[in-house]
Amino acid sequence: KFNFSAGPAALPEAVLKQAQAELLDWHGEGLSIMEMSHRSAEYIGVAAQAEQDLRELMQIPDNYKVLFLQGGATAQFAMVPMNLLRGATSADYINTGVWSGKAIKEAQRYTQVNIAASTEGNSFTSAPAQSELVLNPEAAYLHYTTNETIGGVEFDYIPDAGDVPLVADMSSDILSAPVDVSRFGLIYAGAQKNIGPAGLTVVIVREDLIGSTLAGTPTMYDYKVHADADSMNNTPPTFGWYLAGLVFQWLKQQGGLEAIAAQNRRKAGKLYAAIDGSDFYANPVAVANRSIMNVPFTLADSRLDARFLELAEAEGLLNLKGHRSVGGMRASIYNAVPEAAVDALIDFMQRFEKEQA
Ligand code: PLP
16 A cells, blocks of 8 residues: 555655564564663664764754754744744744744744745745745744645745744655755754654754743753753653664665655656646646645546545555645655555546546
8 A cells, every 4th residue: 555644654664664573672682662761872872873864864064953852843833933033033934835824823922923925825836936035134033844745835945044044844845855954044844754753853953043042931942951961851752763763774775865856856757747747637836846745636626536535545545635724635755655656646547537538
């Protein structure tokens, strides 16, 4: 079966098999990794290796901390302003859809939010161009969502905010392609798409940005606390961290992010070509901003949606229903979704369309 879920999403089968093989007895220790103290030398080794592999994969510069936290990307919507305002009175946000909208709403609890650009006018079917951004040089930071998981809109460039730190929610496209980390002040991502199971949140933050929080910030919302404790101020999500480590090793075995990006572009390219090549399926997103991770599409007649989903599921093509806020279909084709899954989906779509003729 092929899993097109937006998240929690497909994990590499090889990773799941390895986790299964060592589930009850990790490396001959006679216990599961889940049962091990996070303070044990063995677990600290697992955690450190995962961080090192992620650093290698993303070529994270030394002046960045990598944090393995809980609370999901949603907690970051608050943690970012709590830590990064540092005396400033406003922050800039780009609004490109549901997820950036939620980040904006949360930030408004802590500061004045200036909308540097919004694509609400075209129903969030594109990303704004650099020339359309209205940036405030006094802003604490500029926040944007690199890939809108629901709308299937992905930035095709990294915004330039001058000296203002750039903050990115990369929950749904982290590790899908190489990215120049040095362009960012902070990157965060919920794990449950390209990193591992839900329950883990990865934050990559430039060291000079941390250490000053809003009054009243809970200890667990202070990046410095986590950075100083190697993300072990309290019990970290040990199993998720371990599994993320296996995913990072798998990615390295695939040839790293260049190789996985080529594969992702090929997968997305053929799916969009199939959609564009038919009068029956449609995707509304501007071509330059079409996500290589989440491909939403509609059928010519939405009354056929239920039938499409039913037949797809019968063929083992799972979780193709679009988000409840937009309807239609959505195929999430993260790193772990094999090209064969995309081929099977396209084949099914073409047969379904013929049957309707
Ligand atoms: N940001 C984006 C782009 C997402 O896709 C999601 C969830 O799917 C979130 C934030 C929220 O993540 P979490 O559920 O980890 O809080």
